[in-house]
Amino acid sequence: xxxxxxxxxxxxxxxxxxxxxxxxxxxxxxxxxxxxxxxxxxxxxxxxxxxxxxxxxxxxxxxxxxxxxxxxxxxxxxxxxxxxxxxxxxxxxxxxxxxxxxxxxxxxxxxxxxxxxxxxxxxxxxxxxxxxxxxxxxxxxxxxxxxxxxxxxxxxxxxxxxxxxxxxxxxxxxxxxxxxxxxxxxxxxxxxxxxxxxxxxxxxxxxxxxxxxxxxxxxxxxxxxxxxxxxxxxxxxxxxxxxxxxxxxxxxxxxxxxxxxxxxxxxxxxxxxxxxxxxxxxxxxxxxxxxxxxx
Amino acid sequence: xxxxxxxxxxxxxxxxxxxxxxxxxxxxxxxxxxxxxxxxxxxxxxxxxxxxxxxxxxxxxxxxxxxxxxxxxxxxxxxxxxxxxxxxxxxxxxxxxxxxxxxxxxxxxxxxxxxxxxxxxxxxxxxxxxxxxxxxxxxxxx
Numbered sequence: 213x214x215x216x217x218x219x220x221x222x223x224x225x226x227x228x229x230x231x232x233x234x235x236x237x238x239x240x241x242x243x244x245x246x247x248x249x250x251x252x253x254x255x256x257x258x259x260x261x262x263x264x265x266x267x268x269x270x271x272x273x274x275x276x277x278x279x280x281x282x283x284x285x286x287x288x289x290x291x292x293x294x295x296x297x298x299x300x301x302x303x304x305x306x307x308x309x310x311x312x313x314x315x316x317x318x319x320x321x322x323x324x325x326x327x328x329x330x331x332x333x334x335x336x337x338x339x340x341x342x343x344x345x346x347x348x349x350x351x352x353x354x355x356x357x358x359x360x361x362x363x364x365x366x367x368x369x370x371x372x373x374x375x376x377x378x379x380x381x382x383x384x385x386x387x388x389x390x391x392x393x394x395x396x397x398x399x400x401x402x403x404x405x406x407x408x409x410x411x412x413x414x415x416x417x418x419x420x421x422x423x424x425x426x427x428x429x430x431x432x433x434x435x436x437x438x439x440x441x442x443x444x445x446x447x448x449x450x451x452x453x454x455x456x457x458x459x460x461x462x463x464x465x466x467x468x469x470x471x472x473x474x475x476x477x478x479x480x481x482x483x484x485x486x487x488x489x490x491x492x493x494x495x496x497x498x499x500x501x502x503x504x505x506x507x
Numbered sequence: 508x509x510x511x512x513x514x515x516x517x518x519x520x521x522x523x524x525x526x527x528x529x530x531x532x533x534x535x536x537x538x539x540x541x542x543x544x545x546x547x548x549x550x551x552x553x554x555x556x557x558x559x560x561x562x563x564x565x566x567x568x569x570x571x572x573x574x575x576x577x578x579x580x581x582x583x584x585x586x587x588x589x590x591x592x593x594x595x596x597x598x599x600x601x602x603x604x605x606x607x608x609x610x611x612x613x614x615x616x617x618x619x620x621x622x623x624x625x626x627x628x629x630x631x632x633x634x635x636x637x638x639x640x641x642x643x644x645x646x647x648x649x
Contacts, residue, residue, distance in 0.1 A: 256522035260515055260585050264550075264578045271548070359519065426578075429537045429551035438552065439576055442587070446519065 244460035569594030
């Protein structure tokens with residue numbers, strides 16, 4: 213019965229693991245709901261500020277902000293990489309880094325250097341191994357990230373852009389398509405691209421590009437400075453909360469399949485265990501029968 | 508309708524108001540602004556303070572905004588608020604307490620950083636009180 217006992221212990225340990233994964237699945241499911249609420253709550257602001265900035269790109273401002281001017285030569289690009297703090301969420305981070313590297317290789321071929329800003333512990337770990345030039349890192353954002361927690365890292369990247377050390381800035385995060393699907397995206401933040409206001413659909417018919425300008429209060433420079441910084445912050449914040457919703461969804465799916473796999477494993481092992489038990493009983497009986505015949 | 512336009516008020520956490528309005532009154536950084544339909548395109552920073560919205564049909568709504576931006580287009584006004592709330596949700600006692608606390612911090616002004624923060628807090632508390640008082644005045648009249 214030695215083999216049977218070993219199998220029993222193994223089944224027991226898999227059952228324990230299954231309990232943990234199914235608990236994690238349920239936790240992730242409830243956190244996902246909260247993360248999704250957070251993501252939805254932020255969407256109106258992100259959309260409206262994108263509309264406003266889109267309008268601004270249509271206008272003919274007296275003052276061209278640095279963020280709105282395409283630079284002729286791109287020597288260095290920056291990436292703000294939004295990842296999760298914890299693992300056990302399937303291929304979420306891995307797919308994101310793969311998408312990032314694909315993009316980075318294209319820039320490398322064109323001779324542009326890269327700087328990275330890592331949001332989330334997993335991105336920091338990744339860059340430690342990959343060896344990219346990490347200029348800012350922030351982890352431990354938790355389930356309800358705040359804009360205040362992100363400002364520092366964003367500022368590092370924006371200052372680099374202001375000083376001309378970066379010529380382009382991207383944000384890399386997972387887009388929440390639905391619970392089953394998360395899509396890694398690389399979106400350009402700076403310079404502001406004209407298609408940014410693409411969802412400013414309500415006044416497409418009376419858009420008159422380049423023929424008008426805003427009245428600014430207090431003055432164009434001060435206003436655009438703070439508005440555009442706010443815009444970048446809101447876009448990064450939105451990316452972080454969306455990635456948070458992705459994380460919980462991916463974890464829920466990963467834990468669900470882990471629970472299912474454990475179930476399958478237990479079924480298989482139980483079959484083996486029963487066979488071993490049966491074999492032991494059969495052997496015992498044949499030994500008794502054989503013994504009785506000998507007497 | 509020619510004498511109305513769309514107004515959207517959003518804060519980072521939620522959409523506060525969206526609808527057709529006849530007039531929007533907000534406190535811009537350089538003074539109070541009344542926006543009527545067909546206003547020239549305008550971008551302004553907002554001071555902490557009340558935003559009054561006169562809806563289609565004359566119904567009036569009050570909001571409190573703790574700073575932000577306002578974009579005016581001839582047919583749409585967008586207010587990007589740092590934090591907005593319906594004025595009726597404001598609590599006068601809490602605002603008064605915040606004002607007292609800010610004043611106290613203001614007088615102590617231990618470090619430069621605290622000083623600027625206290626000044627900002629004070630401005631916000633005063634603006635909240637202003638919103639409440641405006642609301643009350645109107646309620647008294649009506």
